[in-house]
Amino acid sequence: MSARILIIEDEALVAMELKFALLDLGYQVVGLAADAPTALDLVRESEVDLALVDIHLSDGPTGIELGRELGQERGITVLFMTANPGMVRDGVAGAVGVLPKPTDDYAIQSAVEYALQRRKGEPTLYAPPELQVFN
Amino acid sequence: MTDASTSTWTEADRLKALRATGILDTDREPAFDDIVELAASLCETPVAVVNLIDAERQWFKAEVGLGVRETPLETSFCRHALLEADRLVVPDAREDARFACNPLVTAEGGFRFYAGVLLKSDDGAPLGTLCVLDVVPRPEGLTPVQLRALEVMANQVMTLLDLRRGLARERAGNARFDALADSMPQMVWSTRPDGFHDYFNARWHEFTGTTPGSTDGAAWSDLFHPEDRERAWDVWRESLATGEPYEIEYRLRRHDGLYRWTLGRATAIRDDEGEIVRWFGTCTDIDDLKQIERGKELVSQELSHRIKNIFAVVSALVALSARQHPEAKAFSQSLRTRINALARAHEFVRPHTEVSAPSVGAMTLHAFLEAMFRPYTGVQGTPRVLLSGDDAVFDDQAATSVALLFHEMATNAAKYGALSEPDGWVTLETRKADDRFILVWREHGGPPVTGAPTRAGFGTTLSTLSVEGQLGGRLERLWLAEGLVVKADLPATALSRRRAALKTA
Structure with missing residues (x-):
């Protein structure tokens, strides 16, 4: 079964393109959330393996706390995707890392593969160069 | 010590010095009382006075045997003493022309004997005397020991006056400091x-x-x-x-x-x-200042976020538009990578706050190029574009050109050049030479080069435009058999033109 991915992103165009890119790669997209409450509703309703989380959402810079909660309390693998990776420079507990935006399809593919490998506990040789991995 | 005969003081100076002591019309003080008592008993006279000569009166800071604190100047003995060198001794006033008609002398039981020593300020101006008086004449005057004692005691009086003045000054100084400090x-x-x-x-x-x-x-x-x-x-x-x-x-x-x-x-x-x-x-x-600072930082952060976000939205828009047109996929991909390269460059030059600062390295040319070439990292995580030479700072005007130039170089190398082979690599040397800044891109281990391509692609045009149009430099391509060499020769000021303009201004 392919991995179930939740996109948390307040820019509709960016979310839409990300969704198509993930579908092209054969993943399931569980839903799109533009703010933290919607994201939490979605994870309550459905099983989610990986969440791609933007930091600035339509309800403010709520992405960091949301990512921490999803990772630490809900057992979801979290990958931040933001235009401002400096905001999570010191890392966020429970999250894999951050992929700076804008990015390309190949970087998304390798970052998502890497995050899912980590989730399954599979050995990872090295992280994709564009992904900044948290310690 | 100024001798009275060659005095350099005027009456105005003298009165100023006297007023400056702040002694006139103050209460009796034991320190001065003790001195006149001692003077009287040492000189064996019924009267001893610390006498200060004001403009129209003489005023006694301390006295024994007189019972008054001041008398008019006309009858003063001491006024005459001021004109003498250091001391005045009058053994019998009735026989001294200066005092024979003085009412204090002619009166019943009037004074006959007078001995006074000057009280002199630091500048030598006489302020008054320490004197002793008796109602009986004393032809032998004072003994040398009595005279010496009177002199010593006069000095002590002056020391007391100076100390008083010092204290008064300090009190005034403190008051001034308090007033200043409290009004700040x-x-x-x-x-x-x-x-x-x-x-x-x-x-x-x-x-x-x-x-x-x-x-x-x-x-x-x-x-x-x-x-x-x-x-x-x-x-x-x-x-x-x-x-x-x-x-x-x-x-x-x-x-x-x-x-x-x-x-x-x-x-x-x-x-x-x-x-x-x-x-x-x-x-x-500084709380208000801090608030304003924080506000400014927030605005600047917000602006930075939006700029970066716009690049992301534009990039997504290009990709979404191309989805309707499968034939445009390659085109959209190359356009997106160019947009992404621009976004990356702006990350390194836009005004940064502490929070928005790039998460990697310094904001210099090398740091930017390193980040830009990161996608071309080898499988083991080793870089395949090796940077060396002088680093430099660059501004937002140069960022677009630098980003586009090296984006084109790298994507070309990945498609046709050294980076298309697993073992190929590139060296990029940056060098400051006087007023020039030279960047040399050298490909190694790629497929053999057979010569310049017959048709220049848009990427090549973009590179040339960036270097020769925007940066005002020269771009040279050498299609050597072992690999492409590209040399960008820029004016040293091209990377940060605004800074250079500020310097010359």
């Missing part, structure tokens, strides 16, 4: 050399809502925000140990319980030997 918008404090606080101005007590004395010693520390106390103590202790000026920002509790950001500064005052004698310090409420 800042809080002012002072400590002993060991850091014990023993002075706070009115503003401190007004701001903190404390009462004078309640924050002396080390009690001030309780008014600091608990999180700032240790840091403030560390800095303060360091200053006390080294004597270096103290400067720190901390939160200080206001009378209403709110903590306000405060700038604390202090400097040590040293004596002639260089030993610290006191510390003087100020606290300035």
Whole structure:
């Protein structure tokens, strides 16, 4: 079964393109959330393996706390995707890392593969160069 | 000592010096009373006086045997003494032309004997005398020991007057300092050399809502925000140990319980030997300033976020549009990577705040190029574009061109050149040579080069446009058999034109 991915992103165009890119790669997209409450509703309703989380959402810079909660309390693998990776420079507990935006399809593919490998506990040789991995 | 005969003082100087002592019309003081008592008993006279000659009267700071504090100047013996060198002795006034008609002498039981020693200011101006008087003549005058004693006591009187003046000056100085310190918008404090606080101005007590004395010693520390106390103590202790000026920002509790950001500064005052004698310090409420700063930072951050976001939205828009047109996929991909390269470059040059600063490296040309070439990292995580040479800063004007140039170089190398082979690599040497900045891109281990391509793609046009159009430099391509060499020769100022313009202005 392919991995179930939740996109948390307040820019509709960016979310839409990300969704198509993930579908092209054969993943399931569980839903799109533009703010933290919607994201939490979605994870309550459905099983989610990986969440791609933007930091600035339509309800403010709520992405960091949301990512921490999803990772630490809900057992979801979290990958931040933001235009401002400096905001999570010191890392966020429970999250894999951050992929700076804008990015390309190949970087998304390798970052998502890497995050899912980590989730399954599979050995990872090295992280994709564009992904900044948290310690 | 100025001799009276060659005096350099005028009556105005003398009166000024007398007034400056602040002694006139003050109460009796034991220190002066003791002196006249001692003078009278030593000289065996019924009368002894510390007499100060004012403009129209003589006024007695201390006297025995007279019972009055002042008399008119006309009858004064001492007035005459002022004209003498240092002392005046009149054995029998009835036989002295200057005093024979003086009512004090001609009166029943009038004075016969007078001996006075001048009280002189530092400048030599006579202010009055220490004198003794008797109602019986004394032909032998004073003994040498009595005269000497009178002189010594006159000096003591002057010393007392000087001390009084010094004290008065210090009191005035303190009053001036207090007035100045209390009228300042800042809080002012002072400590002993060991850091014990023993002075706070009115503003401190007004701001903190404390009462004078309640924050002396080390009690001030309780008014600091608990999180700032240790840091403030560390800095303060360091200053006390080294004597270096103290400067720190901390939160200080206001009378209403709110903590306000405060700038604390202090400097040590040293004596002639260089030993610290006191510390003087100020606290300035900078909370409003901090708020404005924070506001500015927020706006700047918000702006930065939006700029970066716009690149992401544009990139997504290009990709989404191309989805309707499968034939445009390659085109959209190359356009997106160019947009992404621009976004990356702007990450390195836009005005940054602490929070928005790039998460990797410094904001220099090398740091930017390193980040840009990161996608071309080898499988083991080793870089395949090796940077060397002089680093440089670059501004937003140059960022677009630099990003486009090296984006094209790298994507071309990945498609056709050294980076298309697993073992190929590129060296990029940057070098500052006088007023030029030279970048040499050299490909190694790629497929053999057979010569210049017959048709230049848009990427090549873009590179040339960036270097020769935007940066005002020259771009040279050498299609060597072992690999492509590209040399960009730029004016040194091209990378940060605004900075260069500022310098020449």
